[in-house]
Amino acid sequence: MSNQLNKLPMIDDNQESTCRPDEQNTASFEDTGSANWITGQLETNAGPVYQVAAVLDRKDLTGSIKARLGLGRMDYIIPPGLYAVGNPEPTSPVLVSANYKLSFDQLRRELAGLNLWILVLDTKGINVWCAAGKGSFSTAELMRMVDATSLGEIVSHRTLILPQLAAPGVSAHAMRKESGFKVVYGPVRAADIPEFLSGNNKAEPEMRHPSFTLPDRLILAPIELVAMLKPALGLIGLFFLLNMAALLADKSPIIFISLLRQSLMDFAPFFAAILIGIVLVPALLPYIPGRALAWKGWVLGVLWVLVYTVLITTSAGWLQTAAYYLAIPAITAFLGMNFTGSTTYTSLSGVVKEMSFALPAIILSASLGLIGLIAGYFI
Amino acid sequence: MKKFKYLKNVVTLQIDQDKCNGCGMCMEVCPQQVFTLAGKTSSITDRDACMECGACARNCPQQAIYVRPGVGCAYAVLMDKLNIKGKCCGDVCGCSLDNIPDH
Numbered sequence: 068m069s070n071q072l073n074k075l076p077m078i079d080d081n082q083e084s085t086c087r088p089d090e091q092n093t094a095s096f097e098d099t100g101s102a103n104w105i106t107g108q109l110e111t112n113a114g115p116v117y118q119v120a121a122v123l124d125r126k127d128l129t130g131s132i133k134a135r136l137g138l139g140r141m142d143y144i145i146p147p148g149l150y151a152v153g154n155p156e157p158t159s160p161v162l163v164s165a166n167y168k169l170s171f172d173q174l175r176r177e178l179a180g181l182n183l184w185i186l187v188l189d190t191k192g193i194n195v196w197c198a199a200g201k202g203s204f205s206t207a208e209l210m211r212m213v214d215a216t217s218l219g220e221i222v223s224h225r226t227l228i229l230p231q232l233a234a235p236g237v238s239a240h241a242m243r244k245e246s247g248f249k250v251v252y253g254p255v256r257a258a259d260i261p262e263f264l265s266g267n268n269k270a271e272p273e274m275r276h277p278s279f280t281l282p283d284r285l286i287l288a289p290i291e292l293v294a295m296l297k298p299a300l301g302l303i304g305l306f307f308l309l310n311m312a313a314l315l316a317d318k319s320p321i322i323f324i325s326l327l328r329q330s331l332m333d334f335a336p337f338f339a340a341i342l343i344g345i346v347l348v349p350a351l352l353p354y355i356p357g358r359a360l361a362w363k364g365w366v367l368g369v370l371w372v373l374v375y376t377v378l379i380t381t382s383a384g385w386l387q388t389a390a391y392y393l394a395i396p397a398i399t400a401f402l403g404m405n406f407t408g409s410t411t412y413t414s415l416s417g418v419v420k421e422m423s424f425a426l427p428a429i430i431l432s433a434s435l436g437l438i439g440l441i442a443g444y445f446i
Numbered sequence: 447m448k449k450f451k452y453l454k455n456v457v458t459l460q461i462d463q464d465k466c467n468g469c470g471m472c473m474e475v476c477p478q479q480v481f482t483l484a485g486k487t488s489s490i491t492d493r494d495a496c497m498e499c500g501a502c503a504r505n506c507p508q509q510a511i512y513v514r515p516g517v518g519c520a521y522a523v524l525m526d527k528l529n530i531k532g533k534c535c536g537d538v539c540g541c542s543l544d545n546i547p548d549h
């Protein structure tokens with residue numbers, strides 16, 4: 068193991084992180100050389116530097132699919148340090164990135180044919196934006212990694228290109244004053260980097276605004292759906308017990324299969340509500356009137372109950388109908404409100420304001436709805 | 447592309463134009479194009495678009511901007527209220543803007 072690599076800091080396991088449990092920080096440099104995305108080593112003034120592939124292979128892609136589904140994303144960490152793309156020289160640009168592998172992958176796959184350096188900070192395996200907001204992508208961390216990699220000896224210039232979304236965590240003027248390195252904020256999207264570099268490090272205004280198109284809004288839906296699995300199973304279980312209790316109260320015979328079928332039928336409108344809250348609200352976001360996200364979710368929930376009770380089910384009595392109107396929009400409103408965390412534009416003050424009204428309303432509405440639903444089985 | 451806007455008149459953003467030297471840094475780092483250069487100083491022209499990320503305040507060399515930075519994520523606010531730690535960003539929720547090929 069070379070000097071330079073030894074000098075690179077390991078992830079500090081004892082560091083308190085409010086964002087992630089510590090034991091997940093398992094990346095180590097010993098394993099890096101054999102990683103699928105390393106293509107070789109490059110000699111520099113300060114020792115060898117790993118070269119990384121500018122194309123993603125199948126392992127990268129299956130890894131990112133798993134990460135999207137919330138499976139094993141904790142291991143999705145790149146060891147912090149300096150990496151080379153192509154055959155960079157002392158004059159080549161330095162890009163700075165987070166050590167979340169998805170961020171790193173999205174960056175390097177746009178760099179085919181370029182020669183440059185990538186400085187990967189220890190952001191505890193979190194993407195640039197969250198890390199900047201939470202303080203792990205910071206001026207101090209940037210300074211620490213510049214020192215640890217002896218970057219000043221490897222490159223002859225003093226410019227670091229940071230993702231624009233790192234700006235909440237890094238102070239460009241403080242960095243300049245304390246380290247002599249000038250921070251330039253690059254485009255939001257990695258895809259714009261080649262154009263940014265060829266255009267004298269100038270980002271066009273449209274490169275500075277994160278897009279929030281339909282695919283952007285839906286890409287987190289799978290992970291949210293997986294997260295809803297448990298509550299959904301709980302609800303099915305509840306309906307099962309209620310159906311059973313109703314049969315017992317009636318002294319009717321209990322047939323497991325029909326009981327299960329009935330419970331799934333009872334769950335169907337709620338299943339649709341979950342899909343509406345997680346898929347349809349984000350998809351139709353710009354078209355649903357109003358601004359608060361809980362409100363947008365609530366609107367679609369009410370529409371769904373209307374459709375369901377008028378067109379789909381004919382057996383719902385007044386109590387059950389009322390319970391649907393209370394419970395289902397509460398679910399879609401909650402899921403809509405939850406989507407604030409996935410947007411590119413919601414502010415903390417706004418979320419706090421929205422929640423101060425929406426949360427009590429949702430809890431009240433859901434509780435009354437639940438009582439109505441339960442009562443419906445016995446009346 | 448159309449800019450998404452959240453609630454009206456809620457954000458904590460403030461600028462002291464007497465301190466501003468018009469360097470333009472706030473306009474460069476703001477992901478929501480909240481500022482425009484008015485004469486020789488920056489001014490807030492699209493306040494409701496601000497997402498309180500704090501980039502402008504941190505990068506203003508004149509300390510002319512104030513904003514209470516935070517993450518506009520209901521889940522995080524909820525966990526915070528319930529005093530549950532270690533369940534955020536990239537762990538359970540979609541809090542991460544993973545969807546943005548960020549750089």
Ligand code: SF4
Binds near residue numbers: 469
């Ligand atoms: S960064 Fe500060 S000094 Fe520069 S234009 Fe904005 S407010 Fe003015």
Ligand code: SF4
Binds near residue numbers: 478499500501
């Ligand atoms: S806090 Fe963020 S979104 Fe708001 S004005 Fe400043 S840079 Fe723009």
